[in-house]
Amino acid sequence: MNKPEVTPIDRPVLVPPGGHKKVLLHSCCAPCSGEVMEAMLASGIDYTIYFYNPNIHPLKEYELRKNENIAFAEKHGVPFIDADYDVDNWFERAKGMEYEPERGIRCTMCFDMRFERTALYAYEHGFPVITSSLGISRWKNMNQINDCGIRAAAKYPGIVYWDYNWRKGGGSARMIEISKREHFYQQEYCGCAYSLRDSNAHRRSQGREPIKIGVKYYGDEDS
Ligand code: SF4
Numbered sequence: 001m002n003k004p005e006v007t008p009i010d011r012p013v014l015v016p017p018g019g020h021k022k023v024l025l026h027s028c029c030a031p032c033s034g035e036v037m038e039a040m041l042a043s044g045i046d047y048t049i050y051f052y053n054p055n056i057h058p059l060k061e062y063e064l065r066k067n068e069n070i071a072f073a074e075k076h077g078v079p080f081i082d083a084d085y086d087v088d089n090w091f092e093r094a095k096g097m098e099y100e101p102e103r104g105i106r107c108t109m110c111f112d113m114r115f116e117r118t119a120l121y122a123y124e125h126g127f128p129v130i131t132s133s134l135g136i137s138r139w140k141n142m143n144q145i146n147d148c149g150i151r152a153a154a155k156y157p158g159i160v161y162w163d164y165n166w167r168k169g170g171g172s173a174r175m176i177e178i179s180k181r182e183h184f185y186q187q188e189y190c191g192c193a194y195s196l197r198d199s200n201a202h203r204r205s206q207g208r209e210p211i212k213i214g215v216k217y218y219g220d221e222d223s
Helices: 030-042 059-076 087-093 105-125 142-153 171-182 193-205
Strands: 022-026 046-051 080-082 129-132
Touching: 022 030, 022 105, 030 046, 030 059, 030 171, 046 059, 046 105, 059 080, 087 105, 105 129, 105 142, 129 142
Parallel strands: 022 046, 022 129, 046 080
Antiparallel strands: none
């Protein structure tokens, strides 16, 4: 197992709810989870990554995000659970919400779906605490994410959602630093087919080229 490469900074010792040391971390991608992972490693928390993101479209983008997260987990010796890519289920649940804006009800559905599966896995595999990298992005509504996480955890006895604010104490800046250090892939839309469509429409309105999947990396000139 490789020795974890953790950014050498003074960090507070994090204590998950109930003083538990075992956590299931729902991860959406390497850039968002990099700082969360290093913060938990620095606090000696025993965690496993749970990658369940059937929202990500197309498959090429999904594979890029997932494989990069796997590589970073391996580098740190962190177990990685590669859950289903049940896209049909995701599209079914998104029906009627295709034109909802980001941070709206489609996103609530999307977080609910991902956290419900995470909480179920935690319940079945002895993880008392779940948390997520989703809230570290400044594009996301943290209250919306926390509500979904708490709701999912409440379905299973003994499971708690850890609503720690991973942005604070310099977390947001370190997320970018780590992404540049690791030269992570820089995704240019949230993830689903509808966010890709809407991001491209916005770019078109500004006379910009549509998103090209797999070409932009943190640390490159304009990132
Ligand atoms: S915009 Fe993002 S959070 Fe919202 S539904 Fe699409 S992938 Fe999920």
